[in-house]
Amino acid sequence: MRSPISKSFVSRSFLTLAAMLVMTGFVSGAFTLPARADAELLGTKLTPMGADPKASADGIIPAWTGGMTTPPADYVVGQPHIDPYADDAVLFTIDQSNVAEHAARLPAIQQAMIAKYPGKYVMNVYPTRRSCAAPDHVYAATKANVGRARLVDGGNGITGAWGGIAFPIPKNADEVLWNHKTHYHGRRFAARITGGNMYENGSFTRVVRTDKRYSYYYAPQTNSSEDLDNRLFVWMGTWSVPTRMNGSGFSMTNTINQIVEPRPGFLFRPDTRKIARAIPSATSYEAPMMSARGLRIADDMMLFSGSQDRYEWSLAGKRPYYIGYNVYRASDPAMELEDFVQPDFLNPDPIRYELHRVWVIEGRLKPGFKHRYAKRVIYLDEDSWIAVGTDLYNDAGELTHGQIGFVKNYYEHPACIQDFDVLYDIEAGRYNIDNVKIEFGPANLDDPTINERGFGAAALKRAVSR
Template sequence: MNKTLRAARLGGLAAAILLALCSQAQAQISEQQAARLGNDLTPLGGEKAGNADGTIPPYTGGMTQPPAGWSPAQGYVDPFANEKPLFTITAANLAQYKDKVTPGMQALLAKYPAFRMPVYPSHRTAAVPPDIAAKVRQEAVRAQLNGFGVSQLNGTTTPFPIPQNGLEAIWNHNLRYLGGGLQRTYASFPVRGSGDYYTLRIQENRVFDANMDKASDNRLLNYSARFISPATLAGTVQLVHEPIDQVQEVRSAWIYNVGQRRVRRAPDLAYDNVNDGTEGLRVTDDFDGYNGAPDRFDWKLVGKREMYVPYNDYKLGAKEVKYKDVLTASTPNPDYMRYELHRVWVVEGTLRPDAKHVYGKRVMYLDEDSWTVLASDAYDTRGTLWRVGVHPLVQFYDAQVPWYRANIWHDLSNGSYYLAGLANEETQPWTFGIKGRFADFQPDALRRMGK
């Protein structure tokens, strides 16, 4: 090949790459599309209309006020406490409802006789504050994908309310509004197939960059978690600086080990690494339904479906319900679970040929009204369904935050499950909207936090 021809071909290749990068960096939707937000679409991009047969109601703004007479000391009381199940899905009648039950939940029904799905009337309670919704509308035409990362957010918490692909939908989940900052103490439980379990208590502070006293470039949030129990982990502290664009900058993490009295970098707080206290039942990027850099998977937007998903599960976290009542063998006590019919975005992630992960494929079911992952099916690298995520959502009505009442991961290979996020027996109310100090989220602050 002569030099002139080689140069021409290289120039053409460079131009093609540049064109691809430029097209990828264009605004995702037009002004005309964005005008649908708050009209025929909800402020975050869901369909305002109900479904044809009326089993999914129209969206009327969500639940934006607590019940009359409510106080934080009560916990989040159930506004639908008087409702009874419409029906219950079991292994015996699954065929009647199969098209609206995820493959993972179908597997749980087949494997565990105790697993059942009580289905209640649907309530579209998810809502965010008006200023958050307005920012989504304002920035919808500006937010961009940048490879596997995002840019041009300008404060929006739902950059792609009308998603064009699976990666955009995943970023909507990762960046969704959680009140600006929150402090909570919660309990998690690895539950073996026999029903034996132990309790982990964790105090977490999660403050988004807009609520910090000092801004950081490309910072989504600052996160710290201190183990209170069991004794083997008490005093251990994790610290995370979570970037927005994870192409530009990878996650930074540190851990303080109370036994060694030493702070060290923790490069393993990402992807498929296993965290302390999870007994290997959950990997790092399973936390919060899904989190972190999405670059090890190719994400496909399969489409929107009507599915029975865990929603408005206030009873699961009620103060009068004890942990021991919830933690039954093989699966949490279904008497405290609630499923409703909702529309969800189905997103399928397939492990990239050049990447490593314990999951070969994962399928996410994202709430159309909040972009929260409500259920997840994870397959091993041989294509076998392995872990089933059931992630009950509630509206934290005092803060206008739709978020998890708990997260549950079932391991089909050994009959165990991991349940995280309950606060039934905790005395300190969860606090949303907290502010953070830059100095409190630095590595040299970890020893103080561990005491």
């Protein structure tokens, strides 16, 4: 493992200027602040996660006042979430008649969908609620990561970070992307979810998967980056629907530095009745996902979860965008799945959009590399570091695909997670959706039955044999 880079000396006047730049969102990689000065910004001039706590000048984005950390009084843990903002009214709707007015605050994928389906694809905008919060142990570790976390191998790995956001005061695009990869979504995650493909002819293939994840990065016994042994988390998924996939499954380790070690994993297919070791090309880059029929590829998961090495990443700044937030209605079990998953696009009615400050990074494919996407633009929520959108371009510079991730606070924990996401194929007029909670209820972010021994080849064989 490489040694951390030593900090450069800065004068008091330069420190003051740098802190001002950080707080206003204009962060440069041309300087390195002393770790203690940086860390003391968290929880004072910045939120504990590194966001700007202030309201926007026009008041549309309110101040962050701690987020939502207490469930509604009548909420029962394990039951569907109660919408704490059910009384909010729609402020306005964005459609083909006013999209130009709002274009500066819309990812390209949203503009493209409105243009492709005029009068049908709309975005209902609600009051902004900065609900996101995290447990105190995440805040403490995030603060401790300041000054000790470092990029290694040209940004393809990190060292010195665990238990919190890796770079809460980022200096470049690689650090911003690592904040997404290290955002908190529970230590022991369990969920039964619905997904599937909506095809251009209006037919839908429903997919049901049981997921569990164990986070080494957030495990309480992790006390150094060496304890991680190059592992962020392990993930197992088993399918029961459709029939052709019933009894299939995977167990995969999401490694930190995927150049040093591509994501290792095991696959089980019922037609062979054998556990097979996944080759690296099946878990990385453009490898097609088993259940998505070519619509979604390996590094599309969670909007981006792959190796960063094929792209040159640049930081485009932080500015307000309309993003999917507090989407409690979209996981309401009172709604039928077929009422939400409709031809062409998801039913806009239960989807809530709000104006939030968003980090924007851009990845351009390096010369000599090949990938379905020659350019990726990724949008990340400042309060949670969750990726909330991607614009995906081919080598001709055309927008061909795009993803939208929807944020919800599991206030009983508390933790904001990407509750579900959709990938639109603009050219073909089809889409893939994943992680929908309508049918089976919310995820459990700290399932006590999950431990690190429940993953790998033997555990996968037991899981698919039940």
